[in-house]
């Protein structure tokens with residue numbers, strides 16, 4: 001019997017699910033080896049029986065806490081898919097305001113009808129077995145994880161920082177152009193896609209396992225910058241590394 005796979009969306013833009021749908025030929029291969037029993041972006045089917053649950057999005061309401069606990073109870077393997085699920089991603093920007101401020105900002109005079117809590121990654125609520133980082137995730141990594149799960153091979157995340165791939169791609173470092181970049185402390189595996197296309201790394205794939213923060217500070221100092229100069233940008237994907245307001 002094929003393993004039963006379910007995709008669930010929590011708070012996010014649903015871009016991670018769209019990226020899975022964009023797999024083209026790979027999605028056909030995927031369907032040949034697993035049964036996709038829940039995937040709201042692609043099908044109206046529902047099931048509470050699944051082996052592997054992919055979770056997109058952050059946890060931002062009390063109801064979502066209950067929902068993710070239920071999914072965890074049903075799933076043998078639970079995977080955080082994408083930055084929102086892995087680090088709370090862009091949703092964590094709300095954590096720098098009080099929840100009342102957020103509700104007023106979004107709902108105005110109707111704020112009293114809504115409830116929200118600071119955004120948190122999935123693993124802060126339930127145990128997570130695997131993480132697929134990125135906004136959106138890299139499709140090859142999703143396929144590689146599924147293959148490992150099906151064949152019993154060990155799945156390992158890319159360990160080196162984005163700078164390694166960036167150098168291999170022979171990019172001119174953006175610091176040389178007066179810009180900033182989180183490549184030195186961010187987990188690679190994306191082939192430095194943002195720098196290759198003329199931008200910088202925003203840190204969407206989270207910190208490497210043992211980030212060399214001193215090297216990042218030294219790099220900043222070389223260009224007359226401090227951590228405070230780049231903190232605002234770093235919060236875009238990694239705000240949960242700082243204290244959340246209640």
Ligand code: SF4
Nearest residue numbers: 012015082083084135
């Ligand atoms: S990680 Fe990015 S693409 Fe995925 S749901 Fe969050 S914002 Fe959207």
Ligand code: SF4
Nearest residue numbers: 163166173174181183
């Ligand atoms: S800091 Fe950014 S631009 Fe410079 S080498 Fe590293 S990833 Fe590339």
Ligand code: SF4
Nearest residue numbers: 190194201202203204
């Ligand atoms: S370069 Fe940085 S921001 Fe862009 S995909 Fe890679 S980790 Fe994410």
